[in-house]
Amino acid sequence: MAEDNSKTNLPPLSLHVPEPKYRPGDTVDYSDVTIPRAGDQPRPDVNSAPAAMREMVYDMVRVLDDDYKAVGPWDPKLSDDTLLKMLKTMAQVRAFDDRLHRMQRQGKTSFYMKCTGEEATSVAAAMALDSDDMCFPSYRQQGILFVRGYPMVEMINQIFSNREDKLKGRQLPIMYCSRRLGFFSISGNLATQYPQAVGWAMASAAKGDTRIAATWCGEGSTAEGDFHSAMTFATVYNAPIIMNVVNNQWAISSFSGFAGGERTTFAARAAGYGIAGLRVDGNDPLAVYAATQWAAERARTNNGPTLIEHFTYRADAHSTSDDPSAYRSAQEREEWPLGDPITRLKRHLIHRGVWSKEQHEALDKECIEAVKVATKEAEKNGILGHGLHQPFETMFQDVFEEMPWHLKEQSEQANKEREIKWPDAEASK
Amino acid sequence: MNMIEAINSGLDNMMARDDDVVIMGEDVGYFGGVFRATAGLQEKHGKTRCFDTPISECGIIGVAVGMAAYGMRPVPEIQFADYIYPGLDQLVSEAARLRYRSAAEFTSAITVRSPFGGGIFGGQTHSQSPESMFTHVCGLKTVIPSTPYDAKGLLISAIEDNDPVMFFEPKRIYNGPFTGYYDKPVEPWSKFEASEVPEDYYKIPIGKANIVREGEAVTVLAYGTMVHVANAVVEEHGIDAEVIDLRTLVPLDIDTIEESVKKTGRCLIIHEATRTSGFGAELSALVQERCFYHLEAPIERVTGFDTPYPHSLEWAYFPGPVRIGEALDKIVGELTS
Numbered sequence: 001m002a003e004d005n006s007k008t009n010l011p012p013l014s015l016h017v018p019e020p021k022y023r024p025g026d027t028v029d030y031s032d033v034t035i036p037r038a039g040d041q042p043r044p045d046v047n048s049a050p051a052a053m054r055e056m057v058y059d060m061v062r063v064l065d066d067d068y069k070a071v072g073p074w075d076p077k078l079s080d081d082t083l084l085k086m087l088k089t090m091a092q093v094r095a096f097d098d099r100l101h102r103m104q105r106q107g108k109t110s111f112y113m114k115c116t117g118e119e120a121t122s123v124a125a126a127m128a129l130d131s132d133d134m135c136f137p138s139y140r141q142q143g144i145l146f147v148r149g150y151p152m153v154e155m156i157n158q159i160f161s162n163r164e165d166k167l168k169g170r171q172l173p174i175m176y177c178s179r180r181l182g183f184f185s186i187s188g189n190l191a192t193q194y195p196q197a198v199g200w201a202m203a204s205a206a207k208g209d210t211r212i213a214a215t216w217c218g219e220g221s222t223a224e225g226d227f228h229s230a231m232t233f234a235t236v237y238n239a240p241i242i243m244n245v246v247n248n249q250w251a252i253s254s255f256s257g258f259a260g261g262e263r264t265t266f267a268a269r270a271a272g273y274g275i276a277g278l279r280v281d282g283n284d285p286l287a288v289y290a291a292t293q294w295a296a297e298r299a300r301t302n303n304g305p306t307l308i309e310h311f312t313y314r315a316d317a318h319s320t321s322d323d324p325s326a327y328r329s330a331q332e333r334e335e336w337p338l339g340d341p342i343t344r345l346k347r348h349l350i351h352r353g354v355w356s357k358e359q360h361e362a363l364d365k366e367c368i369e370a371v372k373v374a375t376k377e378a379e380k381n382g383i384l385g386h387g388l389h390q391p392f393e394t395m396f397q398d399v400f401e402e403m404p405w406h407l408k409e410q411s412e413q414a415n416k417e418r419e420i421k422w423p424d425a426e427a428s429k
Numbered sequence: 430m431n432m433i434e435a436i437n438s439g440l441d442n443m444m445a446r447d448d449d450v451v452i453m454g455e456d457v458g459y460f461g462g463v464f465r466a467t468a469g470l471q472e473k474h475g476k477t478r479c480f481d482t483p484i485s486e487c488g489i490i491g492v493a494v495g496m497a498a499y500g501m502r503p504v505p506e507i508q509f510a511d512y513i514y515p516g517l518d519q520l521v522s523e524a525a526r527l528r529y530r531s532a533a534e535f536t537s538a539i540t541v542r543s544p545f546g547g548g549i550f551g552g553q554t555h556s557q558s559p560e561s562m563f564t565h566v567c568g569l570k571t572v573i574p575s576t577p578y579d580a581k582g583l584l585i586s587a588i589e590d591n592d593p594v595m596f597f598e599p600k601r602i603y604n605g606p607f608t609g610y611y612d613k614p615v616e617p618w619s620k621f622e623a624s625e626v627p628e629d630y631y632k633i634p635i636g637k638a639n640i641v642r643e644g645e646a647v648t649v650l651a652y653g654t655m656v657h658v659a660n661a662v663v664e665e666h667g668i669d670a671e672v673i674d675l676r677t678l679v680p681l682d683i684d685t686i687e688e689s690v691k692k693t694g695r696c697l698i699i700h701e702a703t704r705t706s707g708f709g710a711e712l713s714a715l716v717q718e719r720c721f722y723h724l725e726a727p728i729e730r731v732t733g734f735d736t737p738y739p740h741s742l743e744w745a746y747f748p749g750p751v752r753i754g755e756a757l758d759k760i761v762g763e764l765t766s
Binding site for chain 2 (some may be wrong): 134136166167168171175177178179184185187189192194195196197198199201202203204206207211216226227229230233236382397398399400401404405406
């Protein structure tokens, strides 16, 4: 044991509490963010051992260069049609977000979450998957549903919790679910979908299926135990899964430093588990596509799981219940060094000569109009807080497959109350 | 068969009948589980049907939910019920509500097996009875057998059930029906009729209680180990009690309980779990609500104390014959004096 007083010349210990570099009013300087040159990153074979590609977790896969040309070994060499579809889908997602966000402000629903600036991380990723691969999304991957053709009206019905809401008004707005489209039910508890996705992938492998699973979480929720449990199970059983970490820099008002992002990358978590890891420019739709395609091929050929960190920026508020101007510099968004995914893809397509500024302006108008039409259609089915859209029995259904006596009793009670409280309610019982 | 063998037989039957039934948990594969409940199943059904997992209850339950979403019927084992807490969020927020929040597009047909309860000198971390934490959760079923015959039949029902089921196994009676006298040897199950367990498939329905002893003087509600303790005490005191083994806490067989209490006019509730907010509180409230005008004495509860499970004072904690005897005396004393 050390002698008494042996440490008298040491300063006292101090606790490090991370602090973001910029707060409201600060001038932003991104010069210390390392953005490697597009095209410089090697593309390992899909059967490479994770240990042989460790540097990929610190690098950043980029395809679109400063002139909006696609360069390097990660260029997925997509057709004009595919790229145009990607652009149009991302533009539609953004128009949808803008309008539905406003509808929340108009009191038509309780809540909304935009994915502004992060559209590529879901749209380009989903386009690189097979349509029957299973997605376990978090709450900012509405782009997957757009790629897979989920009707906007149905999404809005869910957001309005109206009588046509397929989820019977039980879920928070934007917590969609579609088994048909391979879109798992969204949970508000963070990262819970991670081990579930691994379980689904393990089941697919155990059954000799060809389908793989993909899951998404934010960088903030990589701190959850579920994330690490999922990583362990994925590596132990070599599960056919793609684990996406959307590093949008902010978990509500906590910057990525609180998830451990100050000292290493999120992709580097993969190295510790012996999993293949890629760090990707999340605002480069071609890089996102290429990385997902690589990981999907890897999973589909029994080469196991991949963790992809999408380095991106949450350009807007966390949700309608958040005000980013209260905790971060307004310049952050404007000066984000990786730009905007839609703008970058648009310029790439213009550069390719298959798109124009005028066409894009027309596209934006079309997208706005399409959402407007869908919203009007959905509004006919009701909006949240205006009327009782679901029969009261639905509140008690699906708790169990068959309704037990205590729920039947409570259901009768609810119906009795309805007669008294809302004798003229429109919705059928 | 003892209870472990009966559980093993139930699992074996279900694995043979349905390729989607898979067993997973710490040590359940090659070794066959620390209590041997899964012995031989990996060898018989293959490594992908019965396999060991990392020490991660969150992972075990979460992965099981994902496998169920795929269409399988996982039977995860949590080695001791005390270890279930790291997996609690996956049970409470995910498995229990998946059917509800997805409007039945996805379901969690999982059966979580876990040994629970005390009386084996397991200390604080191998003795708890957490069942009421799960009965409070909407969407979970909770099943607790008290004999080998019931264990197999109920387990098969649980695995076939399309809802998530918590299947708690009273480990004190794995080998024989413990009567509460810690200083007397436990008789092996082989001496009892309930150990006559058919090798083949059979079911005992979830949600149906078992009247293990008919009587007129008092209704005793118990489950798991406490069924046997209650029986022994009732016999010792020569009380004409009706002892009901609940078998399932959710959904509860309220009709059997109500009918019995209305007949006897008295009710004693026994469980090993701690008292405050234990399942006995719910039973007591239900009996009061439904049978108040038939009651001739206050409802009594005999439970564990509101302390963590003490190692050296295990037998002082355990709700044994003295505590039960006193309660019975309070309720039916006038009948027996």
